[in-house]
Amino acid sequence: MSTLSEAYEDLPLDLQHIKPVDFASLEAVPDSHVWHDSSFGACSDEHEKSLVPVIDLEDSNATELIGKACETLGVFQLKNHGIPLSLIEEVKSEAARFFALSARQKLKALRSPGGATGYGIARITPFFSKYMWHEGFTIMGSPVDHVKELWPHDHERFCDVMVNYQKKMKVLAERLTRLIFKSLNISDEEISWLSSTSNDSGSASTVSAALQLNSYPPCPEPNQTMGLAPHTDTFLLTILHQTQTNGLQIFKDGSGWLPVPPVEGALVVNMGDLFHILTNARFPNVLHRVVVSGTQQRLSTAYFYGPPIDFILSPFSKVLNSAQAPHYRSVAVKEYVAIKAQNLEKALSFIRA
């Protein structure tokens, strides 16, 4: 086994946990999608200044600023990231074109129970008793097989844009990972997989990566439902682009749910479980969720990045001071992916040392 999609083949889902409802046909929130969560209104949207720092990647202090943000909140917004805004726009418009199709059309690109790529609801759905006000399109590698079903003669535009965006995201994710390791004083030898994957040398192992297009349709009763339930991301880091519609919130102990407002041209970067493990819990794996709007569709694009699935990770000895014991045992990426898929937020407790 060498690719992430193969790892997910062994973790099949039931169709009821893949197939979205036809949101466009709903005039009210059906009971299946009603969440009894009293905290929606409690979101501190009144916070005028967001706690999430906006960092310029061209800033001469970028390494320190990013290292600090990773350690405190586990999330930051990134400006001057080098991703052409025109490409981001194209991704957004291709995603919008897809989600605007009729339900019948979109179902032609449905993920299969053992598949990773395609249209469907969030993989975390089985852990909750209610469904989310959300539909997604997951891409691992090329989406061509699925998109050909929808647009037999016009699939190239969508596929080219998504493949190109993933290439650019991979370069950025790699650059951020190096920079974050540098902020931790971790040497290059400890990150051999990073260098062995960057030089396209044929047999070299590939990093784990996926692109997720998310759509949260406007909702007739936004306070009654949930866009995306609270979760942490599984891999090292996630690079997210969000449209101008609010909705993303992070959970901070002592403060509750805090908004991550859209910043024009910026990308949101958040730490996932694997960085939390590597840093021996020094970086939080930030808990986040999405609430929905009554009037506007929200679109977001998340790129998940991690080491090759056979890579075995354990807390860096460098980040452990002499008095500190490792909190987590060694675990292969694919093993952690399986534990997470079966246990969600309890996954980390299964690898506690």
Ligand SMILES: C=C1C[C@]23C[C@H]1CC[C@H]2[C@@]12CCC[C@@](C)(C(=O)O1)[C@H]2[C@@H]3C(=O)O
């Ligand atoms: C590469 C990934 C990362 C996945 C699983 C797999 C494909 C789809 C990703 C998401 C996207 C939506 C939220 C999430 C929580 C979900 O349900 O599916 C993500 C999850 C994770 O971070 O675990």
Ligand SMILES: O=C(O)CCC(=O)C(=O)O
């Ligand atoms: O839509 C968003 O802003 C969040 C998406 C997300 O958390 C995810 O795809 O993992």
Ligand SMILES: [Fe+2]
């Ligand atoms: Fe997420």
